[in-house]
Amino acid sequence: MNRRAFxxxxxxxxxxxxxxxxxxxTQDSAVTGAADPLRDPGSIGQLRAVTTPLDNAExxxxxxRRLKCTCGCNLDIFTCRTTDFTxxxxxxxxxxxxDLYTGGKREEDxxxxxxxxxxxxxxxxxxxxxxxxxxxxxxSALVLVAGTVLGLVLLRRHRDRLLAAAPAGAASAPSxxxxxxxxxxxxxxxxxxxxxx
Amino acid sequence: xxxxxxxxLWAALFLGLYAAVLAFVPSLRNRPDTQLVVERTTYAIALxxxxxxxxxxxxxxxxxxxxxxxxxxxxxxxPTYYLFSAFWAGQKGSLLFWAVVLSTFGAVAQAxxxxxxxxxxxxxxxxxxxxxxxxxxVMLLSGSGNPFGRLAFVPPDGNGLxxxxxNPGMVIHPPMLYLGYISITIPFAFxxxxxxxxxxxxxxxxxxxxxxxxxxxxxxxxITLGMWWAYVELGWGGYWAWDPVENASLLPWLTMSAFLxxxxxxxxxxxxxxxxxxxxxxxxxxxIFGTFITRSGVIAxxxxxxxxxxxxxxVGFLALAGAVSFALLxxxxxxxxxxxxxxxLASREAAFLFNNLILVGIAFSVLWGTxxxxxxxxxxxxxxxxxxxxxxxxxxxxxxxxxxxxxxxxLIAWRQTSAANLRRQFTAPLTTGLVTAAILLAAGMRxxxxxxxxxxxxxxxxxxxxEFVRGTRARxxxxxxxxxxxxxxxxxxxxxxxxxxxxxxxxxTYFVGFAGMAFSVSKExxxxxxxxxxxxxxxxxTYTLTHLGISQYDALNRRVTAASLEVERDGKKxxxxxxxxxxxVDSFGNPTFQPSTEVGITSDLREDLYLVYAGSVDxxxxxxxxxxxNPLVWWVWAAGVFLVIGGLITMWPSGWSPPIAxxxxxxxxxxxxxxx
Numbered sequence: 001m002n003r004r005a006f007x008x009x010x011x012x013x014x015x016x017x018x019x020x021x022x023x024x025x026t027q028d029s030a031v032t033g034a035a036d037p038l039r040d041p042g043s044i045g046q047l048r049a050v051t052t053p054l055d056n057a058e059x060x061x062x063x064x065r066r067l068k069c070t071c072g073c074n075l076d077i078f079t080c081r082t083t084d085f086t087x088x089x090x091x092x093x094x095x096x097x098x099d100l101y102t103g104g105k106r107e108e109d110x111x112x113x114x115x116x117x118x119x120x121x122x123x124x125x126x127x128x129x130x131x132x133x134x135x136x137x138x139x140s141a142l143v144l145v146a147g148t149v150l151g152l153v154l155l156r157r158h159r160d161r162l163l164a165a166a167p168a169g170a171a172s173a174p175s176x177x178x179x180x181x182x183x184x185x186x187x188x189x190x191x192x193x194x195x196x197x
Numbered sequence: 198x199x200x201x202x203x204x205x206l207w208a209a210l211f212l213g214l215y216a217a218v219l220a221f222v223p224s225l226r227n228r229p230d231t232q233l234v235v236e237r238t239t240y241a242i243a244l245x246x247x248x249x250x251x252x253x254x255x256x257x258x259x260x261x262x263x264x265x266x267x268x269x270x271x272x273x274x275x276p277t278y279y280l281f282s283a284f285w286a287g288q289k290g291s292l293l294f295w296a297v298v299l300s301t302f303g304a305v306a307q308a309x310x311x312x313x314x315x316x317x318x319x320x321x322x323x324x325x326x327x328x329x330x331x332x333x334x335v336m337l338l339s340g341s342g343n344p345f346g347r348l349a350f351v352p353p354d355g356n357g358l359x360x361x362x363x364n365p366g367m368v369i370h371p372p373m374l375y376l377g378y379i380s381i382t383i384p385f386a387f388x389x390x391x392x393x394x395x396x397x398x399x400x401x402x403x404x405x406x407x408x409x410x411x412x413x414x415x416x417x418x419x420i421t422l423g424m425w426w427a428y429v430e431l432g433w434g435g436y437w438a439w440d441p442v443e444n445a446s447l448l449p450w451l452t453m454s455a456f457l458x459x460x461x462x463x464x465x466x467x468x469x470x471x472x473x474x475x476x477x478x479x480x481x482x483x484x485i486f487g488t489f490i491t492r493s494g495v496i497a498x499x500x501x502x503x504x505x506x507x508x509x510x511x512v513g514f515l516a517l518a519g520a521v522s523f524a525l526l527x528x529x530x531x532x533x534x535x536x537x538x539x540x541x542l543a544s545r546e547a548a549f550l551f552n553n554l555i556l557v558g559i560a561f562s563v564l565w566g567t568x569x570x571x572x573x574x575x576x577x578x579x580x581x582x583x584x585x586x587x588x589x590x591x592x593x594x595x596x597x598x599x600x601x602x603x604x605x606x607x608l609i610a611w612r613q614t615s616a617a618n619l620r621r622q623f624t625a626p627l628t629t630g631l632v633t634a635a636i637l638l639a640a641g642m643r644x645x646x647x648x649x650x651x652x653x654x655x656x657x658x659x660x661x662x663x664e665f666v667r668g669t670r671a672r673x674x675x676x677x678x679x680x681x682x683x684x685x686x687x688x689x690x691x692x693x694x695x696x697x698x699x700x701x702x703x704x705x706t707y708f709v710g711f712a713g714m715a716f717s718v719s720k721e722x723x724x725x726x727x728x729x730x731x732x733x734x735x736x737x738x739t740y741t742l743t744h745l746g747i748s749q750y751d752a753l754n755r756r757v758t759a760a761s762l763e764v765e766r767d768g769k770k771x772x773x774x775x776x777x778x779x780x781x782v783d784s785f786g787n788p789t790f791q792p793s794t795e796v797g798i799t800s801d802l803r804e805d806l807y808l809v810y811a812g813s814v815d816x817x818x819x820x821x822x823x824x825x826x827n828p829l830v831w832w833v834w835a836a837g838v839f840l841v842i843g844g845l846i847t848m849w850p851s852g853w854s855p856p857i858a859x860x861x862x863x864x865x866x867x868x869x870x871x872x873x
Contacts, residue, residue: 035725039749041816043756043780045792048812048821051723068582074440075433076584082721082823083433085812086791124584131577135569139562139591146554154542158613161540 045085054098063097063107067114068124076124199264199345202252206293206333206345209245209300212238213330220323221393232315235322236307242329243304246297250284253293253344257283263351266290266344272357273784274754279358282368286358288507289336289344291371295488296332298372299325299379306383306408314404320390321383328382331514339507354783357754360793363781366426374419374446378484380412381449385481385522388474392525397470397532402460405477407848409460413453414844420446421837432796432809434719434825436833439588444567445487451560452480455553458606462546465611467536471526472553474533478522483560485515490567541613548606555599562591597649600708603701604630604657607664625663630656647712654705654712661698661705668695692849699843706836713804713829723814723821734804734826741765742808745773747818756780760810760820764799774799776810776822804828 041047054060064078071089073080077097081090100110114122126132216238219225253266257280262268270286271279285291303325307318336342361367384405391401423446424436437443456476462469489511539546566583573581608622633655634648642648665684668691672683688695716735724730724744732740745761758778764771774797781789797808807825814821 035815035817035819037817038747038758038813040756040758041813043749043788043792044758044778044812046812047816048723048814050814050819051721051821055721066586068584074582074584075438079433079435082719082809082811083431083794085794119580121580121582124582125586125590126573126581126583131573132581135565135573135583135587136591139558139565140595142561143554143558143595146558147551150547150550150554151542154539154547157539158541 046088048085049091054101055094057101059107060094060097060101063101063110064094066107066111066124067093067097067122069093070118070122198252198255199261199347202249202256203343203345205245205249205252206337206343209242209249209296210330210333210337212242212245213326213333216242216326217323217330220319220326226319226323232319232322235319235326239300239303239307239322239326242326243297243300246293246300246329249293249345250297253290254281254284256345260355262353262355263347264344265346265348268348268352268355270356270358272355272754272789274782275355275358276363276753278365278368279363282362282371283358285371285375286362287344289342289346291375292332292336292342292507293344294372294375295379296329296336298375299332299382300329302380302383303329303386306386310404314387314400316394316396317387317390317401317404320393321386324386324389325382331510335507335510339510342507354785357781357783357789360755360779360781360790361430364426364430366422366430370419370422370426372419373415373422377412377414377416377419377446378449378487380408380415381453381477381480381484383408384412384477388477389522389525392474392529395529395532397529399464399467402463402473406460407850409453409457409477410844410848413450413457414841414848416446416450416453417840417844418837420450421834421840425834425837428830429796429798432794434717434807434809434823434827435714436830439566439585441567442487442491444563444588445483445490447563448483448487448560449480451556451563452476452483455556455560456480458549458556459553462549466546468539468546469550470533470535471530474526476553476557478519478526482515482519482522483564485511485518489515543609543614543619545606545609545611548602548609552599552602552606555595555602559592559595559599562595563588566591593646596708597646597653600650600653600657600704603704604653604660607660607698607701622663626656626659629659629662644715647715650708650712654708657701657705661702664698665695688846692846696843696845696847696849699846700840701843703836703840703843706832706839710829710831710833710836713832714827717825717827719823719825721811721821721823723819725819730822730824732824732826735828736803738766738804739768740806740824740826741768742774742822742824744818744820744822747813747820754781754783756782758810758813760822762797762808762822764806771799771806774806774808776808778810778812800831802831805830 038044061078064081065076067077069075069077069080069087069090070093071080071084071087073084073087075083077090077093080087081094084090097110097114100113105113111123120126126135128136216235219231219235219238225231255261256264256267257271258277260267260271260273266287266289270283270290275283283290285294303322306325307322310318310321336344387401387405387408391397420443423443427433427438428436453476456473459469459476460473463473489508539550541547566588569583570581573579604626608619608626610618614622630652634652637648637651642651665687668687669680669683672678672687673680676683676686678686718732718735720730720732722730726744726746729741729743732742734740741764743763743765745763747758747760749756749758751757756779758780759775760777761773761775764774776797777795778792779795780792783789794809794811797810799806805825805827807827809823809825811821811823813819
C-alpha cells in the first residue's frame with residue numbers, strides 16, 4: 001500500500017464504521033451438507049451442541065455479559081462459553097439462563113435469581129449501592145476534588161499576582177508617545193505568540 | 198552445569214549483599230575507593246547471574262529432565278525457539294530472568310553513566326544490588342524459587358510448555374514487560390542515591406532521562422504485545438480484559454507517563470521535585486506490586502503463576518522498600534523546596550499538572566478496582582467481583598479527560614498564555630474536533646463514549662498537525678529550507694518535543710482502535726460442510742463464510758484438527774480462513790494438555806474477521822463456530838508501532854546534559870570526608 005492509499009484509508013476509516021453500526025443482522029443459509037465422522041474426535045475436546053437462535057439472542061448475551069463464569073476464569077459467561085471450550089460450567093450456566101428466559105423471566109429477574117443462588121460475586125461488576133459506591137465513586141471524586149483545589153489555588157495565585165502587579169503597572173504606564181497602532185499591536189501579539197511557543 | 202548455576206546464584210547473592218553494605222553504611226560509602234569496588238561488584242554479580250542463566254538454558258536445551266524446572270516446562274518435541282522462551286515460562290525461571298536482567302541493567306548503569314554523576318553511582322549500585330539480592334533470596338531461601346532443583350528420578354520426557362505459551366508473541370512479550378518493570382529500578386536507584394547523598398538538583402533527573410524513557414518504552418511494547426497475544430491466542434475476540442495482571446502492568450506505565458511529563462516542569466522551572474521523586478518511588482513499588490500480583494495468588498487472575506509462599510517475601514519487600522523510600526523523602530522534604538511558582542492556570546505547567554492528576558487518578562482507580570474485592574471481603578465479609586464493566590465505567594471518563602489534555606498541553610505556553618494566543622492556538626484543533634464530531638453524528642453514531650473518543654482524537658490530531666506545520670513553516674522562513682528538510686531538522690533538533698507529539702499521535706490511534714470495539718458484532722453458528730453463514734459488518738459489508746471441511750493431521754508436537762472456511766466479502770472471494778484445535782502430545786504421543794484453540798483472523802485497516810472453531814457436533818465434520826467482526830483493531834497495533842517510533846526519536850541522544858551539583862552542595866559530612 002502506498003502512502004497516498006494509506007492516508008486515504010486512515011482519513012476515511014472512522015466514518016464508514018458508523019454507517020451500519022446497528023445493522024448487525026445476520027442470516028443463515030440452510031444448505032444441507034456433509035457431516036462425515038472425524039478420524040480422531042477425541043483430540044478436539046468436548047463435543048458441541050447444535051447452535052440455537054437463543055445462543056445468539058442479544059437479550060441472552062446481555063445477561064451473560066453481566067455474570068461471571070464460576071469456573072475460575074474471571075470471564076463473563078458469554079465470553080467463557082464462546083472461548084474456553086474445555087469449560088463445563090459456562091454451558092451449564094448458559095442453559096440455566098436460557099431456561100429462565102424461556103420461562104418468561106427477563107434480565108433483571110434472571111440476574112437477581114443468579115445473585116440469590118450464587119452470591120454477589122457472580123456479578124461481573126458489583127451493584128452501585130451501599131459500600132460498593134465507595135468503589136465506584138472514590139477515584140473520580142478524588143480526581144475531582146484534587147482538580148478543583150488545584151484550579152482554585154492557581155486562580156488565586158494568578159489573581160494575587162495581578163493585584164500585586166497593578167500598582168507597579170500604573171506607576172510605569174506608557175506615555176502617549178509609546179502608544180501602538182493596531183497593526184503594531186497585532187504584529188507584537190504574533191511575535192509574542194511565537195516566543196511563547 | 199546446574200551445580201555451577203546454583204553456585205553462581207549463591208555467589209551473586211553474597212556479592213549483592215556486600216555491595217549493599219558498602220553503599221549504605223555511611224562510614225564505608227564515604228571511603229574514596231568504595232565507588233570503584235561497588236562498580237566492580239555489580240559487574241561480578243551480572244557475570245555470575247549470566248553463568249546461572251546459561252546453565253539453565255543448557256539444561257533446557259539438553260533436555261535434562263532431572264532438573265524439575267526443565268521437566269515441568271519443556272519436552273523433547275518442543276520447538277527450539279520455545280525451548281529458549283521456556284526459560285521464563287515458569288515462576289522459578291522468570292525470577293532468575295528478573296535477576297539476570299536487573300544485574301545487567303545495574304552493570305550498564307555503572308558503565309554507561311557519565312562520570313559527572315559518579316558521586317551517585319555507589320548508592321545506585323547498592324540499590325540495584327539490593328534488589329537483585331532480594332530476588333536471589335526469594336529463589337534460594339523461599340523453598341519454591343530455585344530453578345536448579347532436582348527430582349529424585351529422571352522422567353523419560355517433560356510435561357511440555359503450556360500451549361497458550363507456544364506462540365511467537367510469548368517469546369517476546371514477557372521479556373519486554375519484564376524489561377520495562379525491571380528497568381524502573383535504575384531511575385529508582387538514582388532517586389534514592391540523590392536523596393541519600395543530598396544531591397537533589399536537576400543532575401539525577403538528567404542522568405535517568407534515558408532510563409525512564411527506556412523503561413516506559415519497554416512497558417509500552419510489552420503491554421501492546423500482551424494485547425496482541427491475548428487477541429490472537431486466547432480466542433475471546435478482545436485484547437484487554439482488565440485482568441489483575443493486565444492492570445498490574447498498566448499501573449507503573451501510568452505513573453511513568455506522569456513522571457515523563459512532570460519532570461519537564463522540574464527541568465524548566467525547578468518545581469515538583471517532591472512529586473517527581475514520589476512518582477519514581479511509586480513506579481518502582483508498583484512494578485514490584487505487579488510481580489507480587491502474578492505470584493502470590495492473593496488475587497485471582499488467568500495469568501497467575503501457581504500460588505506459593507513467595508508472595509509473603511514480596512509483601513515484606515514492598516513494605517520495606519516503601520517505608521525506607523518514603524522515610525528518606527520525608528527526611529529530605531525541606532531540601533526539596535520548589536524554585537518557582539506556577540504563575541497561571543493558562544500555562545503549560547498547569548496543563549501538565551492536570552495531566553499528572555488524571556494519570557495518577559487512573560492509576561489509583563485501576564489499583565483501587567484491583568484491590569476492592571479484598572477490601573470488600575474484609576469490611577463486609579462479602580466476596581465481590583470487579584470486572585470490565587466496573588473498570589470501563591470508572592476509567593473511560595478519566596481516559597477521555599486525559600485525551601483532551603493531550604491536545605490542550607502543547608497548545609499552551611510555559612508560564613502563562615495571553616487570551617489572543619489561546620484563540621490563535623486553539624482555533625484549528627478545536628475546529629478539527631468539532632468537525633469530526635459533526636461528521637460522526639451526521640453519520641448516525643450515537644455511542645457517547647466512542648463519539649467523544651473520536652472527536653477528541655480529531656482535536657489532538659489537529660494539535661499535533663498544527664505543531665508540525667507551524668514548526669516546519671518557521672524553519673522554512675528562517676533558514677530557507679525546503680519542506681522536507683525543514684521537517685526533518687525540526688524533528689532532529691527538537692527530538693524530545695516532536696518525538697513526544699508522535700507518541701501523542703500513537704495515543705490517539707489507540708483510542709480510535711478502542712472506540713472501534715464498541716461496534717463489534719459476533720455470531721455463533723453450526724455448519725455442515727458446504728453450508729454458508731452470513732454476517733453483516735459495521736461498515737455494511739456482508740461476509741459469507743462457507744464451511745469447506747475439517748482436516749486432521751499430526752504436526753511437530755501436536756495433533757491438529759483444522760476447520761477451513763471460504764470467506765467472501767460482498768460476493769468477492771477474500772480467501773480461506775482456518776481455525777484449529779490443537780492437542781499437544783509428548784514425544785511418546787501421549788496428550789499433555791487440554792486441547793487448545795487457534796483462531797483464524799483476516800485483517801485490514803477497517804475491520805478484522807475473527808473465526809473460532811468451537812468444536813465438532815457428534816464427532817463429525819458438522820461444526821460450531823464463533824465468528825466476530827471487530828472494527829479498527831489494526832489501528833491498535835499500528836499505534837504500538839507509532840509509539841515505538843516516537844519513543845525512539847525522543848530517546849535519541851541530543852549530546853548535552855548539565856553537570857551534577859558540585860560537592861559544595863553535598864552533605865556536610867561528605868565535604869569533610871573529601872577534604873580529609
